[in-house]
Amino acid sequence: MKPAMIFFAVALSGTAAFAQSMAEMDADGDGVLSMAEVQALFPEVTEDAFASADTDGDGVLNEAELTAAQDAGVIPAN
Numbered sequence: 001m002k003p004a005m006i007f008f009a010v011a012l013s014g015t016a017a018f019a020q021s022m023a024e025m026d027a028d029g030d031g032v033l034s035m036a037e038v039q040a041l042f043p044e045v046t047e048d049a050f051a052s053a054d055t056d057g058d059g060v061l062n063e064a065e066l067t068a069a070q071d072a073g074v075i076p077a078n
C-alpha cells in the first residue's frame, strides 16, 4: 500500500487511537463493553461508576458511552 493510501485509510477510520482502545477492551468482539470487560483492564471501575457511564441503561457501554465516561474521568482512558 502506498503511503498516501495508508493516510487515507487512517483518515477514514476517524480517531484511530480510540478505535484501537475500544478494540483492545472489547474482549468478545461484540462492539460493546460489558462491566467484566471494563474491569478486566480497569479493576478500579466500580459497579456504580459503570452504571453511571451506561447512560441508556442496557447494561453495556457503546462507543459513545465509553467516550463520554472517559471524558468525564469515570473510566480511565488508558
Ligand SMILES: [Ca+2]
Pocket: 026, 027, 028, 029, 030, 031, 032, 033, 034, 037
Ligand atoms: Ca464486548
Ligand SMILES: [Ca+2]
Pocket: 054, 055, 056, 057, 058, 059, 060, 061, 062, 065
Ligand atoms: Ca449502554
